[in-house]
Amino acid sequence: MVYKLKPNRVLRTYLGGSRIDALRGIIAEAGFFPEEWVASVTAAQNVPGDDVIPTGISVIDGGKDDGRPLTDLLRGHPEYLNNECHIAQKSRNNGNIKTLDNPENDKSGEKNADFPILLKLLDSAERLVVQAHPTVEFAKKNFGSRYGKAECWYVLSADEDASVYLGFKKGITREEWKRCFNDQDIETMLSLLHKIPVKPGDVWYVDGGVPHAIGGGCLLAELQEPTDLMVVPEKRTPSGREIPEKRLHGGLGFEKMFDCFEYDGYTIDELRSRYYRHISNDSSDCTTVIGSDLTDKFVMYDCRTENSALELCPEQTRSKPSAAVVISGTGNITDNERNLTRLSPGDALFIPNGERVKMDGTLRILIAFPGNSSSK
Incomplete structure (x- = not known):
């Protein structure tokens, strides 16, 4: 959910x-x-x-x-x-x-x-x-x-x-x-x-x-x-x-x-x-904004779609919880149980560990995860 x-x-x-x-x-x-x-x-x-x-x-x-x-x-x-x-x-x-x-x-x-x-x-x-x-x-x-x-x-x-x-x-x-x-x-x-x-x-x-x-x-x-x-x-x-x-x-x-x-x-x-x-990201994809080259404390991606669908960072979401915020556009996000959440600019989300989520529409979302050092 x-x-x-x-x-x-x-x-x-x-x-x-x-x-x-x-x-x-x-x-x-x-x-x-x-x-x-x-x-x-x-x-x-x-x-x-x-x-x-x-x-x-x-x-x-x-x-x-x-x-x-x-x-x-x-x-x-x-x-x-x-x-x-x-x-x-x-x-x-x-x-x-x-x-x-x-x-x-x-x-x-x-x-x-x-x-x-x-x-x-x-x-x-x-x-x-x-x-x-x-x-x-x-x-x-x-x-x-x-x-x-x-x-x-x-x-x-x-x-x-x-x-x-x-x-x-x-x-x-x-x-x-x-x-x-x-x-x-x-x-x-x-x-x-x-x-x-x-x-x-x-x-x-x-x-x-x-x-x-x-x-x-x-x-x-x-x-x-x-x-x-x-x-x-x-x-x-x-x-x-x-x-x-x-x-x-x-x-x-x-x-x-x-x-x-x-x-x-x-x-x-x-x-x-x-x-x-x-960072330059004009494509419909998730671009790494903060990665291990800067820190091992946290990770962030800039994800964009334009009249299309995109699974949000599946390698990360399957094992880590995340925080997300909509920067622009409108669309939907769908979770494991196919629950649909309508999104507008400024909307904030908590995504539990293990959720596989898909965004669709024309959206720009920032999504952040704990890094590899966070559990130490």
């Missing part, structure tokens, strides 16, 4: 979201819900006082499970998950599926990390603040999470002058970076990072510890490990919104937060060689 999911916009500190509205065919407005979280088992780590629904957890749309959180569905149907991930998770929790009824008790945002990826649509009307996310090793030691937050960006549309900031230049020190924070010298802070123009089809991998900031005017699909962990050295957003103290250091404190950054610098050529790919 394929599960359609309700819209799941999430509160953030930056302005955006109008391109996601436009994609869904609703009135386009920039606001502070600039991200759509797809098939999410991750709670957004908004600070106390931001008592806002949705929290980040996806909810089933329609059928007998209408209104049921995806985390609850997965606890009731562990067979929907990758068998290796499920077995490994049971062994870590004495045979029980992990549950966290109160996200305040968990620093990572994981509510049920048996589904070890998080797919997002992200639309930026302004530059995001500079930030970094922990590596797996740092997250285990300091946040009590078995996942860090490596992520990958796939640019879907971008203004002509759109750019991202990624990675330290050569020779940057912790002391210099800390001085920029203490003085809130944002101009210098940005100058220590590589500013990189982006265009549709660009793919950038962002490893744990690497400082980065997405510029304004970008609509991205972001695929990541399933946490909401970060440290932020900017105390205000570019539009002037103050960021709560806990959101800056993530609970680590202002000294420890600087341990989260990886201070190895890169030339721009080294960055491009290690972290960059460009």
Whole structure:
């Protein structure tokens, strides 16, 4: 069975979201819900006082499970998950599926990390603040999470002058970076990072510890490990919104937060060689967007049909669960039992392990799977 999911916009500190509205065919407005979280088992780590629904957890749309959180569905149907991930998770929790009824008790945002990826649509009307996310090793030691937050960006549309900031230049020190924070010298802070123009089809991998900031005017699909962990050295957003103290250091404190950054610098050529790919896909087929040449944490495909039918990634779907989102077009998706789900732009799906699904019509769908390291 394929599960359609309700819209799941999430509160953030930056302005955006109008391109996601436009994609869904609703009135386009920039606001502070600039991200759509797809098939999410991750709670957004908004600070106390931001008592806002949705929290980040996806909810089933329609059928007998209408209104049921995806985390609850997965606890009731562990067979929907990758068998290796499920077995490994049971062994870590004495045979029980992990549950966290109160996200305040968990620093990572994981509510049920048996589904070890998080797919997002992200639309930026302004530059995001500079930030970094922990590596797996740092997250285990300091946040009590078995996942860090490596992520990958796939640019879907971008203004002509759109750019991202990624990675330290050569020779940057912790002391210099800390001085920029203490003085809130944002101009210098940005100058220590590589500013990189982006265009549709660009793919950038962002490893744990690497400082980065997405510029304004970008609509991205972001695929990541399933946490909401970060440290932020900017105390205000570019539009002037103050960021709560806990959101800056993530609970680590202002000294420890600087341990989260990886201070190895890169030339721009080294960055491009290690972290960059460009994808062209105009055919009716599934093209690999994120593969093992970039990371073993997750995989993503860009699948397109034009008045035709296509089985979605059969080698992957037979053994792994997946998250999917419709980027354009209309059509249908059919599961093992020949249940038909009508699709429109912006629709989000959770596809259980073992489903063989076919899309037909004129559609563009992004589909994401756990990578080979996700069950470790």
